[in-house]
Amino acid sequence: MQYVSTRGAAPVLGFEDVLLAGLARDGGLYVPQSWPQFSADEIRALRGLPYSEIAVRVMRPFLGGSIAEDEFRAIVEDAYAGFDHGAVTPLVQLDQRTWVLELFHGPTLAFKDVALQLLGRLFDHVLAKRGQRVTIVGATSGDTGSAAIEACRDRENIDIFILHPKGRTSEVQRRQMTSVLSSNVHNVALHGTFDDCQDIVKALFNDTGFRDRMGLSAVNSINWARIMAQIVYYFTAAVALGAPDRKIAFTVPTGNFGNVYAAYGARAMGLPIEKLVVGSNSNDILARFFASGTMSAAPVVPTLSPSMDIQISSNFERLLFDLLGRDGSAVTDALNRFRTEGKFAVTDAQLADALAIFSGHRVDEDATMATVAATWEESGYLLDPHTAVGVAAAKADPLDPSIPMVVLATAHPAKFPDAVEKATGRRPPLPPRLSDLYEREERLSELPNDVAAVQDFVVARARAAQEAA
Numbered sequence: 001m002q003y004v005s006t007r008g009a010a011p012v013l014g015f016e017d018v019l020l021a022g023l024a025r026d027g028g029l030y031v032p033q034s035w036p037q038f039s040a041d042e043i044r045a046l047r048g049l050p051y052s053e054i055a056v057r058v059m060r061p062f063l064g065g066s067i068a069e070d071e072f073r074a075i076v077e078d079a080y081a082g083f084d085h086g087a088v089t090p091l092v093q094l095d096q097r098t099w100v101l102e103l104f105h106g107p108t109l110a111f112k113d114v115a116l117q118l119l120g121r122l123f124d125h126v127l128a129k130r131g132q133r134v135t136i137v138g139a140t141s142g143d144t145g146s147a148a149i150e151a152c153r154d155r156e157n158i159d160i161f162i163l164h165p166k167g168r169t170s171e172v173q174r175r176q177m178t179s180v181l182s183s184n185v186h187n188v189a190l191h192g193t194f195d196d197c198q199d200i201v202k203a204l205f206n207d208t209g210f211r212d213r214m215g216l217s218a219v220n221s222i223n224w225a226r227i228m229a230q231i232v233y234y235f236t237a238a239v240a241l242g243a244p245d246r247k248i249a250f251t252v253p254t255g256n257f258g259n260v261y262a263a264y265g266a267r268a269m270g271l272p273i274e275k276l277v278v279g280s281n282s283n284d285i286l287a288r289f290f291a292s293g294t295m296s297a298a299p300v301v302p303t304l305s306p307s308m309d310i311q312i313s314s315n316f317e318r319l320l321f322d323l324l325g326r327d328g329s330a331v332t333d334a335l336n337r338f339r340t341e342g343k344f345a346v347t348d349a350q351l352a353d354a355l356a357i358f359s360g361h362r363v364d365e366d367a368t369m370a371t372v373a374a375t376w377e378e379s380g381y382l383l384d385p386h387t388a389v390g391v392a393a394a395k396a397d398p399l400d401p402s403i404p405m406v407v408l409a410t411a412h413p414a415k416f417p418d419a420v421e422k423a424t425g426r427r428p429p430l431p432p433r434l435s436d437l438y439e440r441e442e443r444l445s446e447l448p449n450d451v452a453a454v455q456d457f458v459v460a461r462a463r464a465a466q467e468a469a
């Protein structure tokens with residue numbers, strides 16, 4: 001299995017190099033040269049298997065033989081052993097046609113753990129084999145940060161720097177990051193939005209001198225391995241609900257487009273996915289794209305679902321690559337236009353290709369709160385505000401109701417207790433292992449929205465951490 005860049009001008013790489021590279025050297029994102037195919041019989045054979053076995057079978061083709069199967073199986077089993085539900089990502093039925101796929105049973109209570117618990121172990125495995133060390137830089141709107149820190153803390157060959165937008169995460173999310181005091185963990189509260197954090201991370205990667213000197217790696221979904229690990233739960237959910245002998249649809253609360261792109265990958269691999277519904281909060285650039293074919297930037301507004309307060313969805317580039325016929329220079333042109341003019345458009349035919357798979361819905365703050373409240377009243381089920389955006393988007397979609405709709409529950413309601421309490425009168429408690437979170441010491445540094453300032457900080461802290469080690 002080989003991987004190519006969406007901008008078409010970076011070296012073609014195998015799995016291990018893609019894992020360590022993060023962003024491609026031409027600024028693009030790596031995607032598989034072709035999608036592995038699963039026959040109906042191979043999909044049927046997944047029914048009833050444990051999560052980790054499905055994970056091995058679904059991810060195996062992406063490794064291209066770079067990790068021996070028994071070693072990979074051991075890594076996968078270890079990654080999911082700490083989840084607090086035996087099914088890892090259980091399905092819960094909400095009503096006759098709607099299920100939620102609970103992705104929040106990992107250590108930091110959000111879907112990011114599913115991929116990052118694996119990624120931390122894969123980094124360890126590959127770095128030990130190569131005798132290499134990396135500096136991870138990541139951007140977070142709240143959940144990737146804590147999941148990545150949890151996965152990488154105290155690992156010998158990794159320093160990890162996480163940029164979050166100051167004051168724009170929930171308090172639980174911030175404390176989950178900043179209360180990890182390990183010497184290889186460095187939290188930055190940036191004076192800016194998540195998009196600013198993500199821009200700085202990309203700028204650090206695009207400075208190839210800095211990138212090579214520091215040995216930069218990524219934990220955001222720009223890293224192909226994140227997408228690979230997220231494809232697995234679309235298979236587990238689909239086979240549990242009757243695939244390949246029954247069609248299925250998913251609604252994904254969306255920000256950076258990584259999660260729903262993983263669903264697109266599962267469909268390309270052979271899962272009978274009828275529709276992918278993209279749920280956006282008031283930061284609705286994606287819903288507007290699916291309505292018009294034009295991607296046009298707008299200022300980020302803070303919402304009750306802060307992890308989705310994103311206007312530049314980095315993984316959309318991977319879909320665009322396919323919509324534009326896998327032409328890297330056409331992708332580069334479109335994205336340059338987006339940077340300089342604030343917008344670009346696809347043709348009617350390209351939009352029709354996208355709409356054959358996707359639809360998009362904007363869910364505003366009132367609808368989010370009303371959905372949390374109504375779901376609690378009708379089903380006795382507590383939704384976090386991100387999942388509520390998904391449930392509301394699923395209800396707004398005109399899809400054939402005989403097709404089961406799975407909404408991805410991307411975070412535990414206890415990560416957003418204020419919004420949940422306001423909507424339902426019930427304050428969801430943190431699990432016992434996090435019950436002292438509000439008393440824990442925090443450590444973080446504040447930095448301006450400036451690439452050079454972040455670069456200097458990374459150099460100084462990485463040097464100090466290595467001297468102390």
Ligand SMILES: Cc1ncc(COP(=O)(O)O)c(C=O)c1O
Nearest residue numbers: 143254255256257258259307410
């Ligand atoms: C709780 C939660 N829901 C939804 C999303 C959006 O997912 P994606 O960025 O993969 O579209 C995020 C952030 O990524 C998140 O943390």
Ligand SMILES: N[C@@H](CCOP(=O)(O)O)C(=O)O
Nearest residue numbers: 140141142143144220221307
């Ligand atoms: N919502 C995310 C934003 C980063 O997304 P990623 O999937 O690219 O890591 C977060 O919680 O940080």
